[in-house]
Structures are given as C-alpha cells and as structure tokens.
Amino acid sequence: MxxxxxxxxxxxxxxxxxxxxxxxxxxxxxxxxxxxxxxxxQVRADEINGKAVVAIEYTAYEEMALQKMFEIREAIFAKYPxxxxxxxxxxxxxxxxxxxLFVFTSSAHRKPAIDACTxxxxxxxxxxxxxxxxxxxxxxxxxxxxx
Amino acid sequence: MxxxxxxxxxxxxxxxxxxxxxxxxxxxxxQQLLEAYPALAQHSFLVAVNQxxxxxxxxxxxxxxVALLPPFSGG
Numbered sequence: 355m356x357x358x359x360x361x362x363x364x365x366x367x368x369x370x371x372x373x374x375x376x377x378x379x380x381x382x383x384x385x386x387x388x389x390x391x392x393x394x395x396q397v398r399a400d401e402i403n404g405k406a407v408v409a410i411e412y413t414a415y416e417e418m419a420l421q422k423m424f425e426i427r428e429a430i431f432a433k434y435p436x437x438x439x440x441x442x443x444x445x446x447x448x449x450x451x452x453x454x455l456f457v458f459t460s461s462a463h464r465k466p467a468i469d470a471c472t473x474x475x476x477x478x479x480x481x482x483x484x485x486x487x488x489x490x491x492x493x494x495x496x497x498x499x500x501x
Numbered sequence: 502m503x504x505x506x507x508x509x510x511x512x513x514x515x516x517x518x519x520x521x522x523x524x525x526x527x528x529x530x531x532q533q534l535l536e537a538y539p540a541l542a543q544h545s546f547l548v549a550v551n552q553x554x555x556x557x558x559x560x561x562x563x564x565x566x567v568a569l570l571p572p573f574s575g576g
Contacts, residue, residue: 395576412575415507415568418552419575443575455576475576483549483568484575485508497509498574 360424363441364416368452369394377440381460387437389464391471395455397448405490409449410498415483416445426477433473434459434466441474443484502561504530505568513540514569528558530567546571 374394381387400407427439437460444454457474461467479500486498504519511517524530527548535541549568550559561567 413507414575415505415549415552415570418549418568421552479576480573482575483507483570483573485571486574487508497571499572500574500576 360420362420363423363443364414364445365442366446368444368448368454369442369456374456377458384437386462387460388462389467390458390460391467393455393457393471393475394453397450397452397454399450402488402490402496405492405494407450407488408491409447409489410454411447411487411489412445412454413485414445419482419484422481422483426474426481430470430474434461434470436461436466436470439470439474441478443478502565502567505566507569508571510544510546510569510571513538513544523563524561526558526560527555530561544571
C-alpha cells in the first residue's frame with residue numbers, strides 16, 4: 355500500500371542500475387501485481403555550440419518539490435488503481451549516460467501501471483521545482499530547458 | 502527578508518540567498534528587483550510565497566518564505 359505522507363524522492367548523484375534491480379526484486383513478494391511500468395531518464399550528451407554535455411548538475415527547491423510530489427502522488431493514486439508507485443530524482447552531478455530519474459508504477463494489470471507512469475513523468479518534468487545545469491566540455495555550461 | 506534564488510537566476514543575482522528590505526507585496530518586490538538587476542528582465546520567473554506558486558499580487562507578511570523560480574527543468 356502507498357504511504358500517505360511526503361517522502362524523500364531525492365538521491366545524491368546518479369541512480370545505480372543495481373538500485374533499480376533491487377527495487378524490482380522487492381516486488382516479488384506482492385503477488386497481486388500483474389504489471390510494472392518503469393521510466394528511466396538518462397543524461398544525454400547533447401552537442402551545444404560544438405561542445406558535448408558531459409553531465410547535468412541538478413538543484414531543487416527541495417521542500418516545495420517534495421510537497422508537490424506528494425500532491426502528484428495523491429492525484430495519481432486517486433485516478434489509477436495502482437498497487438504502488440516509487441519515484442527517485444537525482445540531485446548534484448549526473449554524468450552523461452547515467453540515470454537521473456526513476457519512476458516505477460505497479461498494478462494488477464498493465465494499463466493503469468503504464469498510464470500512471472507516463473502521467474507521473476510528465477507532471478514531474480512540468481511541476482517540480484528542479485533545475486538542471488548542463489555542464490559542457492571545457493568548463494562551460496548552459497541551463498537545461500525542458501521541451 | 503530573505504529571498505531564495507534558483508536555477509539560472511543564481512547567475513543573474515550572483516547568489517542563491519538574497520537579503521532584501523521588507524516589502525509590502527510581491528508586485529513591489531518584482532519591481533524593486535528589476536530596478537536593481539536590469540538583466541532579470543531577460544528571464545521569465547515565477548514567485549513562490551511559503552512554497553506556493555502565486556499567480557497574482559500577494560501581500561508579504563514579515564517572515565514569509567519568498568522564492569524566485571525560473572522555468573523548471575528536472576528529469
């Protein structure tokens with residue numbers, strides 16, 4: 355069952371593949387689940403003015419972001435019959451190729467899990483006060499823009 | 502009052518925490534900031550008061566937590 359209080363979604367640095375694997379394994383004990391949906395955001399090495407993005411440095415208005423994430427979680431649980439939902443977002447430096455966002459929804463059947471996961475990711479990107487600074491080769495940087 | 506500054510606005514204001522004289526409301530604050538930092542005019546940002554995004558002029562009581570938020574770019 356879901357916890358009905360704000361919980362910390364932030365992790366310092368990249369989200370390890372082993373953490374994601376462990377998180378999947380923990381759900382084996384819940385045999386009411388019939389489908390999981392997972393979104394993983396990965397830092398992309400875009401080229402900006404001929405320089406590659408080597409990392410993104412994330413900062414957040416943490417308290418406000420956690421409260422907003424709580425509201426999003428409540429809204430999504432009210433809308434979809436989910437068994438559980440887990441969200442992790444990186445803070446600090448995440449190198450190109452590493453994982454910076456992990457959204458994991460589970461349900462008895464696939465569709466609610468898939469739809470809830472998509473909606474959650476879209477709302478995170480639009481509504482959480484989080485900022486990414488794209489670190490370029492050679493000490494340059496630019497502030498990330500979400501499309 | 503203390504103003505929390507985030508994202509690209511930390512480049513414009515050269516800080517993530519700005520000490521500022523108390524002001525009556527958020528419109529006055531925005532106007533004062535634009536006068537002090539003309540480069541702010543090139544950036545869009547929203548103001549949050551006590552962690553709530555505001556959409557119209559809002560009275561500021563002493564001790565209110567004010568934050569300047571440029572467009573979000575998480576994920």
